[in-house]
Amino acid sequence: MRSGAIMAVGTLASRVTGFLRTSLLAAALGAGAIADAYNTANTVPFIIYDLLLGGVLTAVVVPLIVRARERDAAYGARYEQRLFTLAVLGLAVITAVTVLLGPVFIDVYGGSMHGSQRDLAVLFARLFAVQIFFLGVSAFSGAILNTRKRFAAPMWAPVLNNIVICTTALAFLLVTAGKVTPDSISGLQVGLLTAGTVGGMALQTLALWPSLRGSGFRWRPRLDFRKGELGQMGRMAVWTLAYVVITQIGFAITTRLANSAGVRGRAEHLGDVGYTPYFNAYQLFQLPYAIIGVSVITALLPRMSEHAAAGRLAEVRDDFSAGLRLCSVIILPAAGLMAMLGSEIIVVLLAHGQTTLANAHVIAEVLRMFAIALVPFAGYQLMLRVFYAMQDTRTPALISLAVVGTNIACALTVYRLLPADKIIVGIAGGFALAQTAGAAVSWVVLRRRLDGMDGRRVLGTYAKLAVALWPLIGFAYAVHAVVTAALGEGLLPGLLALAVGGAGGGALYLAFAKALRVGEVQTMVATIAGRLPGVRRG
Structure with missing residues (x-):
């Protein structure tokens, strides 16, 4: 909980x-052709990063480093x-190849893009490829x-990236008059967007080095791999890469269809x-999972890897159960608020300028x-980390066939x-159905592997949280209906509905969860309160 709180x-x-x-x-860019290209x-x-390295880092590198350090x-x-x-x-080789293949990627993901929009997308793809490194x-x-x-x-470094891009967007607005299109965008505007996008990622990378040095890590280039090291990594990476490719x-199909719909x-x-x-x-949808889900998963993965390496599968099961129940405390009410106050969230955050x-x-x-x-997505992601902690990358790859197959079938149908x-x-509905399928299949497989999933306690917690959620949903919907009828839509009505509906609904949710004795809610509230200045610990 402490590690998760720091990361959260x-x-x-x-x-x-x-x-x-x-x-x-x-x-700055709106939601039309130029924004689609960017x-x-x-x-x-x-x-490209996910295809060739991202999954390997999560599923292979962390468990292997933990085991190597445990050995000596x-x-x-x-x-x-x-x-x-x-x-x-x-990474250097991958970046160079991606620059050369920029037009190919736009043809794959760009759908029906043509003319100046496609040319701009290809130019951006080649320039942005430097971010891969x-x-x-x-x-x-x-x-x-x-x-x-x-x-x-690692959790704070992206803030610097975001600040750089925010500054870039403001500068773009300052040098832009009227609506920009792929035909009218200038070289200065393209250069500004590129410098901010790539520069932000470079700064995010450099910001980690002081912490690396503080942890005792000193990079001295070496490739003297021992016999069997690359083979071990390769055996695990093959299935991870298969999962990512699938x-x-x-993603390529759904992105192409979305661009064609545009x-x-x-x-x-x-x-x-x-x-x-x-x-x-999708960026907004991920927020609750990123705040609590990623934080809990990142804190649990090294710990689950240690327990799995020692053969303590009961402790792996306990770690998973605790992580899932803790995530649910935030993710369930967040899903309810998104469903009831989605219009207000988007109007307040995005309905400005060209949007x-x-x-x-x-x-x-x-x-x-x-x-x-949101709920099945978070559960599925956490269960994938249980497989990785046990150095099993084959099963997630096979499960992903069902998940991606469902997603593609739904996307093509709609x-x-x-x-x-x-x-x-x-397409978003198909994504929800696919994540539900992935969570259900993963649960069944892990239940056999771990001799149970602590299902009674997990389902008990979810049942209590579901009861506590209904007052939040009812209150948030009532606020949305009243504010919209009385004041219409816009920034100020949206802010009012979010403030009243979010705070009031959240308070009702906490009150009912406490009355139902949901231990995870009490733990989280106590941890947050204990970190606030002036709050007594005891």
Whole structure:
């Protein structure tokens, strides 16, 4: 809980500034053709990183480093050096190849982009590819810090990235007059967006080095791998890469369909209904999971890896149960508030500048659909880490076939059946269904592996939280209905509804959860209160 709290504060700062970044970029670029080109191109570096390194870091590197250090501290330190050197060299090669293949990636993910929009997206894709190197070094550095039980710096470093991009968006607004399109954007504006986007990631990477040095890590390039080390990593990485490839195939298809929906929507005069509204809604949907879910998962993974290495599967089961129940305390009410106050959240955060009220309504529809996915998504992600802690990367890859297959089938179905302005809402619904399938299958498999999942306690906690959630939902919906009827829509009515509905609904939720004796809520409240100045501990 202490480690999770430290990371949650850092993640909260990161996500709050990330919200500001999303809001300012939406104000600067809008939700139309130029925003689709920017967001699609800026997604490519993260896709390539996930394909070739991201999953390996989580599923392979952290457990291997933990086990190497358990075997021998000096050997573990040398092993870290070898892995870090291999990662740096690999990242340099991957970055260069991605720059060359920029047009290919836009053809894959850009859907029906053509003309000046496609040209701009290709240019951005090539320029933004430099982020792959910094992103990989940053993630690898964070993984090393996590194995050394230093969680704060990796959670706080993204704040610097967000600040740089916020400044870039403001500067873009200052040098821009009127609406910018792919045909009218200037070289200065392209250079400004590129410098801010790439520079922010570079600063995020450099910010981790003081913490690395403070932890005792000194990088001395070496590639003197011992016999069997690369083979062990390769055997684990093969299935991890298979998992990532499968998930990215699903992402490529849904992104392409969303971009095609945007082109169709503009041609049919239905507004901006493409990838950018979907992208913005997804960023907001992830906030509760990122604040509490990622923090708890990151703190638990080294601990679960140690227990799994020692064969203490009962303790792995207990760690999972505690993490899932703790996550649910925040994630359930967050899903309820997103569903009831989604319109107000989007209007307050994004309906500014180039992003209109009509754009906000589209994003809010997608966000409400994503809210359904929040609980199964968090549970599925936590269960994946249990497999990784046991050095099993094969099972998650096989489960992902069912998850991605469901997602693709739903996306293709809604693309063919729904009007253009409803396609991205349907794709979000397919995502929710796929995450539910992944969570259900993972639960069944892990239940056999761990000789149970502490299901009675987990389901008991969820049942109590579900009861406590209904007063929040009712109150938030009532506030939404009253404020909308009395004051209409806009920034001030949205702020009022969020303040009253969020605070009042949250208070009702806590009161009912306490009355139902939900221990995880009491633990979290006590931990937060104990960290506040002037609050007595006891």
